[in-house]
Amino acid sequence: MIEVQDLTRRFGDHTAVDHVSFAVPRGQLLGFVGGNGAGKTTTMRMIMGLLQIHEGEVRWDGHEVTTADRRTFGYMPEERGLYPKQGIADQLVYLGRLHGMSRPDAQRATDEHLERFGLGDRAKDKLESLSLGNQQRVQIAAAVLSRPRVMILDEPFSGLDPASVDTMVDLLREHTRTGVPVLFSSHQLDLVDRLCDGLVVLSKGRVVAQGTADELRSRGPQRHRIVLGGDAGWVRSQPGLHVVDVDGAAALVELLEPGADRHLLTEALARGTVTEFARVRPNLSEIYREVTA
Structure with a gap:
């Protein structure tokens, strides 16, 4: 090498x-x-x-x-x-x-x-x-x-x-x-x-x-996207999360504490329909901006 x-x-x-x-x-x-x-x-x-x-x-x-x-x-x-x-x-x-x-x-x-x-x-x-x-x-x-x-x-x-x-x-x-x-x-x-x-x-x-x-x-922030059957504004009040964005029924959140994703999903299911809940992988441009900031 x-x-x-x-x-x-x-x-x-x-x-x-x-x-x-x-x-x-x-x-x-x-x-x-x-x-x-x-x-x-x-x-x-x-x-x-x-x-x-x-x-x-x-x-x-x-x-x-x-x-x-x-x-x-x-x-x-x-x-x-x-x-x-x-x-x-x-x-x-x-x-x-x-x-x-x-x-x-x-x-x-x-x-x-x-x-x-x-x-x-x-x-x-x-x-x-x-x-x-x-x-x-x-x-x-x-x-x-x-x-x-x-x-x-x-x-x-x-x-x-x-x-x-x-x-x-x-x-x-x-x-x-x-x-x-x-x-x-x-x-x-x-x-x-x-x-x-x-x-x-x-x-x-x-x-x-x-x-x-x-x-x-894997070293960057863990973000998840959740899409509900109704308005997602209530996500802002959930513990252990930083809400990056809310747009109607969809929210992008960043996990601040272990297990916050499970608590969020449990609460969402108790409130109604969840049509999407997935980890969002940052692209290289986002990683680059983060490490060079």
């Missing part, structure tokens, strides 16, 4: 990344979530050796990561780094060879990835002639072309249409099935929720939550 231990980076008096620790196990996708300025890109740049680490370390397979290790990593930077006036296939082959691939292997991998992203007929075109979405596809191909041992991807889904997102997801899953750990940042929380084996939430340079989406949901 790749491990980040107490990683810290300062810019003058500002601490951009403050003792950040997490691990990306082999064969897993880890989502890196946080607002603008949270420290995601700075952390990724330190992992890749592009920024000096002021405290902490990055470890790969139990040892401190080396320059030679990093040459086997696939990296997609926040600021895309391809050459706009160069032919697409030529620069992908060139980048593959920089990662140690032979020319035939680099050409074969280039052809395969361009076909996969629907760009096979644009192989000789200059990058600047493509739409922003298609340029993004080429950047993704550059990051995965050499079959890296680790992938560090900064906002890889930005600018992609839904079909391209699905293609990218399939591609990443192919790599994780061979044991490759993948760390990627994204502002698309619904995608992170659907795709990731785990996630790390950063706020103001610190890790404020990490785990699977289900683990983070």
